[in-house]
Amino acid sequence: MVYIEAKNISFGYPKKNKIIENISLSILKNEITAITGHNGGGKTTLGKLLAGIFKPLGGDVLIFGDNTRELTLGQIGEKIGYLFQNPDRQIFTSTVKEELLFVNKLKGKSMDKAHRDMEELLDFFDLYSKKEEVTFNLSYGEKQRLALAAILINRPEFLILDEPTTGLDKLRKNKLSKYLTKLMEKGTGMIIISHDLEFVKSHASRIIEIARGEIIDDIR
Numbered sequence: 001m002v003y004i005e006a007k008n009i010s011f012g013y014p015k016k017n018k019i020i021e022n023i024s025l026s027i028l029k030n031e032i033t034a035i036t037g038h039n040g041g042g043k044t045t046l047g048k049l050l051a052g053i054f055k056p057l058g059g060d061v062l063i064f065g066d067n068t069r070e071l072t073l074g075q076i077g078e079k080i081g082y083l084f085q086n087p088d089r090q091i092f093t094s095t096v097k098e099e100l101l102f103v104n105k106l107k108g109k110s111m112d113k114a115h116r117d118m119e120e121l122l123d124f125f126d127l128y129s130k131k132e133e134v135t136f137n138l139s140y141g142e143k144q145r146l147a148l149a150a151i152l153i154n155r156p157e158f159l160i161l162d163e164p165t166t167g168l169d170k171l172r173k174n175k176l177s178k179y180l181t182k183l184m185e186k187g188t189g190m191i192i193i194s195h196d197l198e199f200v201k202s203h204a205s206r207i208i209e210i211a212r213g214e215i216i217d218d219i220r
């Protein structure tokens with residue numbers, strides 16, 4: 001099933017040349033797609049376009065048939081969870097517990113439901129012992145797990161993870177692998193943006209390489 005479709009998209013930041021040039025791409029939900037390539041090649045920019053966070057200057061991106069130009073960020077967040085390169089950018093509250101409660105609170109869900117979701121995610125990501133911890137004091141790996149857990153409150157069908165292994169040692173990478181595998185088994189679709197070829201190869205069945213804003217390789 002095609003989940004994200006890019007049709008001839010191009011993009012550039014203000015006062016810069018084109019960063020993405022005429023890319024067309026169909027991303028399936030039932031396989032893990034990796035986007036790799038050298039620094040500055042346009043991976044993150046492409047990821048944000050595919051997630052609907054950026055709108056293309058030319059062409060269209062469809063998320064499960066809906067054009068991202070017509071979707072609000074709130075509507076996109078219900079479908080796609082995006083893990084930014086730096087987890088600090090997406091942790092909003094002061095404690096682990098609050099971080100996992102606030103989305104449901106914002107959405108007007110009952111406290112009972114909010115607590116059930118929180119408990120499930122604390123358990124899934126081995127964060128139970130950190131429940132009352134101040135987010136500022138978490139390790140990088142814990143912050144990343146918390147950011148991922150908070151994204152999952154919306155129960156997105158698809159995840160885009162930008163450099164999820166940066167700053168993780170071997171043990172933490174293995175842990176992250178374990179959580180991603182569990183999510184894959186639950187049917188969550190995924191794009192992993194990463195230079196970490198070893199990690200990518202152990203998860204992805206399709207590897208797309210980007211250089212200077214173009215696809216230079218796409219292998220299964």
Ligand SMILES: Nc1ncnc2c1ncn2[C@@H]1O[C@H](COP(=O)(O)OP(=O)(O)OP(=O)(O)O)[C@@H](O)[C@H]1O
Pocket residue numbers: 013014016019037038039040041042043044045046
């Ligand atoms: N907000 C921005 N404003 C202006 N230029 C930007 C912005 N973000 C990225 N760029 C430029 O766009 C190009 C592509 O950047 P992008 O982050 O998409 O590449 P990348 O392949 O993800 O790189 P990395 O592996 O270093 O994260 C780079 O030349 C970068 O300097």
